Amino acid sequence: MNLAALENKPTLQGARIRLEPLGIEHLDGFVKQMQDPDLDRLTGSHGGNPSLEVGRQWLSTRKGTKDRLDLAIIETETGDFAGEIVLNDLSTANESCNLRLWLGASFRDHGYGSEAIRLVLAYAFDVVGLHRVELEVYAFNQRAIRTYERCGFEVEGRLRHALLWEGERYDALIMGILNEAA
Structure with missing residues (x-):
């Protein structure tokens, strides 16, 4: 595994978006997109939207991490901050990690x-050398589940009643993808 690939934060260019190291320069867009009232439910975040100071503190630490990759999703045409994508919970022994993604409402x-x-x-597969990437998604989030499936993730299990939201309990699905070339 190439752990330097997580420490040396890349910029990845796509057709319509750019992924760049998440940092304090994204504060305004980060806080703006986090104001989406549905985002807490989709991510299971009970803490509510972060304040400007909490956002500043969090973003100021992202580029200094060595065992995870926090990237801002930037719409190339406008330069707008759309959300974030993260590789975290790295297990070097198992060559695996978790993926987390969120997008602001207008970018979904x-x-x-x-x-x-x-x-x-x-x-993750070609540069870092991971074998497995996994994630959890709430069973009610069919839009996200379809997206993950289109990208090659498969449902591997279910965590029953993993989220209690406004008096209702919801399952979380465990999804994973393997680097078949490895």
């Missing part, structure tokens, strides 16, 4: 998520 249903996932998976 335009293919940006699929493009970001494909760019990051190519980097």
Whole structure:
């Protein structure tokens, strides 16, 4: 595995988006997109939207990490911050990690998520040398599930009642993709 590929944060260029190291320069767009009232439910975040100071603190630490990759999703045409995609929970012993993605409301249903996932998976498998990437998604988030399936992820399991949201319990699906070339 090439751990330097996680430490040396890349910029990945797609057809309509650019993935660049997430940092303090994304603060305004980050805080703006996090104001989406549905984002907390989709990500299972009970803490609510971060304040400007919490966002500043979080973003100021992203480029210094050595065992994860936090990338801003930037719409190339406008330069707007659309969301983030992250490789985290690295297991060097198992050559695997977790993937996390979120997009602001106005950037959903335009293919940006699929493009970001494909760019990051190519980097994870071909450059970092990972064998497996996994994620969790809530079973009610059919849009995300379809996106992950189109990118090659398969449902591998179910965590029953993993989320309690406004008095209702929801399952989470465990999805994974393997580097078949490895």
